[in-house]
Amino acid sequence: MIDIQRLVKKFDDFTALGPLGFTFDQERILTVIGPSGCGKSTLLRLLSGLEAPTQGRIRLDGETISGPNPLISVAFQEPRLMPWLTVAQNVELAVWDRPDAERKEAVQAALVKVSLTQFADALPKQLSGGMAQRVGLARALVGSPRLLLLDEPFSALDPLTRVRMQDHLLEIVGDDGPNVLLITHDIDEAIVLSDRIIVLDGPPAQIRRDLVVDLPKPRKRSSREFQEIKELLLADLLPERIGALEEAA
Amino acid sequence: MSELILKLVRPLAAPAWPYALAHRAAAIVRPLIFPALILAVWQGLGSFSLIDPVLLPTPTKVLGALYEMVISGYLNPHLAISFQRVLLGFAAGSAVAIVIGALTGYSTWWRSIIDPTIHAIRTIPGLAWIPMFILWLGIDEGSKVVLIAKASFFPTYLNFMSGIARADRKLIEVGQVYRLRGVRLITKVLLPHSLPFLFVGLRQSMGVAWLVVVAAELMGASSGIGYVLLDGEMTGRAQIVMACMIVFALCGKTTDLIIARIAQRVLSWQDTVEKE
Numbered sequence: 114m115i116d117i118q119r120l121v122k123k124f125d126d127f128t129a130l131g132p133l134g135f136t137f138d139q140e141r142i143l144t145v146i147g148p149s150g151c152g153k154s155t156l157l158r159l160l161s162g163l164e165a166p167t168q169g170r171i172r173l174d175g176e177t178i179s180g181p182n183p184l185i186s187v188a189f190q191e192p193r194l195m196p197w198l199t200v201a202q203n204v205e206l207a208v209w210d211r212p213d214a215e216r217k218e219a220v221q222a223a224l225v226k227v228s229l230t231q232f233a234d235a236l237p238k239q240l241s242g243g244m245a246q247r248v249g250l251a252r253a254l255v256g257s258p259r260l261l262l263l264d265e266p267f268s269a270l271d272p273l274t275r276v277r278m279q280d281h282l283l284e285i286v287g288d289d290g291p292n293v294l295l296i297t298h299d300i301d302e303a304i305v306l307s308d309r310i311i312v313l314d315g316p317p318a319q320i321r322r323d324l325v326v327d328l329p330k331p332r333k334r335s336s337r338e339f340q341e342i343k344e345l346l347l348a349d350l351l352p353e354r355i356g357a358l359e360e361a362a
Numbered sequence: 363m364s365e366l367i368l369k370l371v372r373p374l375a376a377p378a379w380p381y382a383l384a385h386r387a388a389a390i391v392r393p394l395i396f397p398a399l400i401l402a403v404w405q406g407l408g409s410f411s412l413i414d415p416v417l418l419p420t421p422t423k424v425l426g427a428l429y430e431m432v433i434s435g436y437l438n439p440h441l442a443i444s445f446q447r448v449l450l451g452f453a454a455g456s457a458v459a460i461v462i463g464a465l466t467g468y469s470t471w472w473r474s475i476i477d478p479t480i481h482a483i484r485t486i487p488g489l490a491w492i493p494m495f496i497l498w499l500g501i502d503e504g505s506k507v508v509l510i511a512k513a514s515f516f517p518t519y520l521n522f523m524s525g526i527a528r529a530d531r532k533l534i535e536v537g538q539v540y541r542l543r544g545v546r547l548i549t550k551v552l553l554p555h556s557l558p559f560l561f562v563g564l565r566q567s568m569g570v571a572w573l574v575v576v577a578a579e580l581m582g583a584s585s586g587i588g589y590v591l592l593d594g595e596m597t598g599r600a601q602i603v604m605a606c607m608i609v610f611a612l613c614g615k616t617t618d619l620i621i622a623r624i625a626q627r628v629l630s631w632q633d634t635v636e637k638e
Contacts, residue, residue: 161539181541193536197554197631206550207540238633256540 114138120169140308152318192245223255419601428605451510459519467526506578517566525559561625
């Protein structure tokens with residue numbers, strides 16, 4: 114269980130986040146959505162241990178998170194691969210502290226998950242954007258994390274590749290994968306993937322809506338339920354739009 | 363309409379390869395035109411006795427002098443000792459630069475302690491050190507090598523330090539997320555990231571080392587290309603001086619090419635098109 118309690122993050126006098134608290138456990142994919150600059154990336158940086166909270170705490174299965182943790186991994190908006198390492202070496206970076214045999218096996222398994230075994234010895238400069246992003250995903254998965262943080266991981270991809278990666282993520286997470294906390298500003302992506310959606314307001318980031326999405330997966334984007342959730346979220350994210358819609362009607 | 367365009371285009375497109383060949387030949391020849399012109403004028407000035415050949419020996423005379431020095435074996439020991447000085451000085455200077463540069467690049471605390479002093483020392487003219495080095499280390503090899511080492515320290519230090527200091531925050535974060543710290547973060551992320559900067563520094567240092575070896579050998583040496591050059595001056599043989607200038611140019615270019623080739627090999631992961 115991930116338990117976030119009265120979390121606050123200040124940069125000097127500027128409060129970027131909080132106080133904010135929620136727990137999550139059952140949901141495979143929890144999406145945090147909000148306008149840009151609202152503090153959602155700060156939340157992710159706190160969870161990943163890259164930033165320390167000013168107040169409050171984050172606990173994973175009862176243990177307080179202080180700094181980077183092997184049970185929590187991150188895939189960023191950009192692939193962030195080391196250009197001087199091969200695909201396999203980049204993935205290996207996340208499990209450098211494991212014994213040799215175990216490490217090789219884990220890397221192989223992670224590359225299988227993202228269907229990139231043939232490219233194990235390729236350099237990042239030889240990969241397409243989607244492939245590079247999959248390597249980033251493999252690196253985040255290789256250590257069998259308990260919690261996988263995704264920071265707008267598909268936002269830089271072309272629309273078709275993005276849809277393919279979303280399907281791929283659902284496959285990877287499956288029933289026994291890590292819990293995923295996904296940060297996005299793509300409403301469709303949030304609804305397609307999530308078991309629960311938290312809408313943030315800010316700064317400072319605060320919870321505006323906490324919504325459980327229990328539609329069966331895979332989800333049809335054209336379904337009425339999908340569209341209803343979309344309208345709801347749009348209204349949250351663009352409150353000024355409601356007035357305009359009412360006027361038009 | 364499209365057929366018409368095809369017909370119009372085909373006769374132009376067909377003889378593409380001789381055109382491309384001519385284009386390539388021109389690309390090779392073009393940069394040679396100007397130096398060839400200079401050489402021709404230079405040779406002409408001498409041949410028609412428009413300039414005193416004692417002041418400006420003709421290219422053929424210079425090449426003749428060079429050929430003679432090489433064939434007679436006179437040049438070899440001097441070349442060897444100059445190379446030895448340059449390589450020793452370069453190796454020592456850049457090795458110290460790499461160690462200190464890694465330290466000041468990685469740690470802002472160490473940078474604030476050491477870096478300002480290094481910049482202050484850098485502003486002292488190189489030649490001003492010569493008397494002190496001779497006083498401390500004598501007129502022999504020691505002072506020459508140290509002078510070269512000191513000069514080749516700075517370019518490598520400056521480039522390597524800024525390469526490490528300016529490492530991509532995003533990649534460092536990846537390292538942090540996967541718990542890389544200290545030496546491991548340096549060797550896995552910072553060092554490879556700063557290698558391109560390091561090689562720029564090494565090439566500049568090698569260039570500087572060849573510049574300084576001349577100064578070092580002019581200050582009372584009995585061997586080295588710089589000595590041969592000085593000897594040419596003392597005995598009024600300008601063709602020897604100019605032949606030595608050519609030797610220096612060739613030596614500098616050769617060592618630079620070697621470093622550039624190594625860099626190309628080591629940095630093949632870079633996603634850039636770098637052309638000489």
